[in-house]
Amino acid sequence: MRESKRYITIFFYLILLLFMAGCEHDVSTIGQENEEEALKEKVQIEIFARAKSYSLPPTRALESEVGKTPWILVFKGQGAGATFIEAVQAFEMISKRYVLLTKQPAGNKYQLLILANPLDQFYYGNASTGYDFNQAALLSKLTPGVTTYGEACSKLLTKPLDSNPLTTVPYSGDEETIPMSHRLEVDQIDNTTKIANTDGSSLLLTRVVAKIVIVNKASNFILKGVTAVMNVPRQGKLHDADGILMNNTTNLTEYRYDAAYSLPVVKAETIATDVQSTEKFPIYMYESDVQNNTYLIIQGTYDNKDYYYKMSLLNSSLQAMDIERNHSYTFTINRAKGPGYDTVSDAKTAKPSNTDLDFEIMVDDSESYEILANNDYYLGVSNSVFIAYYSGENMEDYDAFSVITDCTKDFQDARTITDNKLEVSGAFQLSGPFKVPIVTSNGTNPVITPVTVGVTNQLMGYEEGIDDKKNAYITLKLGNLEKKVHIRQRKAISAGGSTLKFMPTNNTDPVVSEINYFCLTGQVEEGTDNPKEWIRLYSSVMPEGHTGEDHIIVEDGRIYVEVLPNTNATPRSGIVHLTTMASVGGVSLNSVQRIKLDITQLGQ
Known part of the structure; x- marks a missing residue:
């Protein structure tokens, strides 16, 4: 019976390939000698994608059009160092998008780079030489097992606009669509893989303009x-x-x-x-x-x-x-x-x-938020992790994150912001607001609202992994969308300074300045205490004697935040933003997670 199903499946894919050939779509079987064996190694995946909302103001219809045949570039590994595997163009069948990808086993991470609405040509690293947007041209520039995700993203460029003045605004024609992209991380590529959000809703693609x-x-x-x-x-x-x-x-x-x-x-x-x-x-x-x-x-x-x-x-x-x-x-x-x-x-x-x-x-600037969306509205947060470096005796209020939405629906029972303070013995609490603000008839769209959280110096003792205790969370619910923000606390930095390490680690001791995150980027925010002068960011490969940066990109997941000594008697504070690979299995909406560090350093 199983053998019969196998041949039925092979027959279906053969018909499918004939159908695609008739539609002149490009499907990869590179390096496969035997068609039956090649088909056994392929998996058909439906693509669910739509454009991220510009939110304001409404404009022409094709601004949000996503074509039926986007390209999928597959990379093996994590971060910028993931290496290229294949490039496959999706095809349309019965008004749906599908792509045939080579099966990839579990045990690794895979990056799926979705390129929708491409122009007729792409350029690679310059504005002088164009290549037809097809598989052969892509493979001439992207070498399997060699070209990294970071290199591909930095060098794959749009067709340049004319150097002579343009008499019309690009992408403003009635039939013109705008190129868009999205990166999705998956744990494997097989029949269980979905190119969609974990809740089955469409991915949100980002326009290039x-x-x-x-x-x-x-x-x-x-x-x-x-x-x-x-x-x-x-x-x-x-x-x-x-x-x-x-x-x-x-x-x-x-x-x-x-x-x-x-x-x-x-x-x-x-x-x-x-x-x-x-x-x-x-x-x-x-x-x-x-x-x-x-x-x-x-x-x-x-x-x-x-x-x-x-x-x-x-x-x-x-x-x-x-x-x-x-x-x-x-x-x-x-x-x-x-x-x-x-x-x-x-x-x-x-x-x-x-x-x-x-x-x-x-x-x-909704692109700088972690966004969840359905077909009607979206819900996002500026960061899904907040860490306060605080050692005061009383509960201290912080602007932990901001929430953004374009929702106009007033859900009576599903528009809440709540905390789990009872699970951590009141070591933190939500200070407000307690409902997700929505768009009103006379208000701005989208609505962006800061959320304030009270934190005590006891919170770090309640984290999961320490005597089996619970993490502190703020939970936002809007209709059928739900987002959690992890609230954490560490001791304020002494006047003598310290180096905070954010890196892959097994450490769970909150006293040790080492937290388990696979980092991508770091940035020190401008502030009244001039934090860029005393908070410096380092990578693991910087040479000895380097004075650090206020903005950094790394490939190995390690970012070191050095807080220099404070020679004054007055405490000072600064904000650092990190982006990391979200630690979620399977398919995630946005595999980049944002972290906000609110660092207080004590005075002499």
Whole structure:
């Protein structure tokens, strides 16, 4: 009976391969001599994926379209050092996506890199040589067993935009889709594997571009549109694996209607009384570092006369900011303080006009959150682990994490934030809020809310692994989505300093400054106590005498956080953010886990 089933399965796959050949889809059987043996080593997996929400504002329909035939690149191992196995294009059958992958045994980790909506060509490490996006070309650049995940992600690039000024905004055509990506970690590849979230819902793919919208609410100003976008990156990485923006300082272009700037390249429409917006015609661009000096020339009417204004990409504190992929930036003009310039040339030469336009900026940075989602809404947290370094006598309140959602549904019984303080004898507690805030009719979308947690110096004695005790958790529930945040505590750092080790380890003693995480990146946050001057990050391969970094990427999972001696009598504090491989089996929604360290160092 089992043998009959085997031949039936083989027959099905043969028919399937014929079907795919008729549809001109590319399926890998590289290195297999015998078709029957090759099919026995393949497994058919359905793909469940959709685009991550830009959240604000709504725009054209194809912005969120995910094609039916994404590419799946398979790597064996963990982190940036995982090595390439195969590249396979999915196929469509009965309106569903499937992919045939080579079976891989348990006992290892496997990274599935999903590349959806690719352009007709990809570039590898430069902007000069393009390759047709097919299996043969991919295998000419990615060597099985040799090319690492980190190398592939850093070198697989989009087809560059024209170096001459573009007369239309890329990805704004009626039939154009936006390239997207996602990395999924699995424990094995077989009939039990699902390319989906653990709850069966669709994976959230990340777009390679950012979106910019200009809104005018100033009663003394009429926005006509965006005349030009200057110093725009021509190219982006197909997938961002390390959080480092691509260097495009010598690889820039311009968006404009024509050489005379006779019309806006992006026009504004009136959406309400005295309100104009470009939301129906957004600007898409590859992520841009502040060094690129990307800026907009906007056109508007002030005091019954048309002017041009140079708008740099600044935050509300008038500081230059990076433009990141899958982020949405909405600049809202609240009041015009004076005239702009008569010509585009003068506006380009002048200093930015941001001070002449009283504006505010809203950034949807949901990409920096750990997100759970269903087909209606999402729930995310800025970090799913919070560690307070605290030795005070009383319970101390901390902003442990932030929660983000675009949900508009007011679930009466499933919109809660709770703690398990009774399981840890009250060594910590939720201070608020006690319900997940949702989007209201007049409120912002998404809603981002800090969650405050009280921590005592006794909490570290209750962790799992110490006399079989329990971990402290904050649990967020919104409809059928549930997320837990692990709350931890360690002693405050002495004035003499210390080195905190985050690395794969069997240590469970909270007194030892060594915690079991497989780290990917670390970053010291700016703060009032200037923590970048006294908190330094090290990798295991830095040479002796190195003074450390305030931002670091590692491949072996080890990050050392050195807290330098405090020579003052006053305590000081600083925040460090780590990203790690989440310790979950099977398939996870987002295998990158974020950790927030709130470090207090005592004074002399």
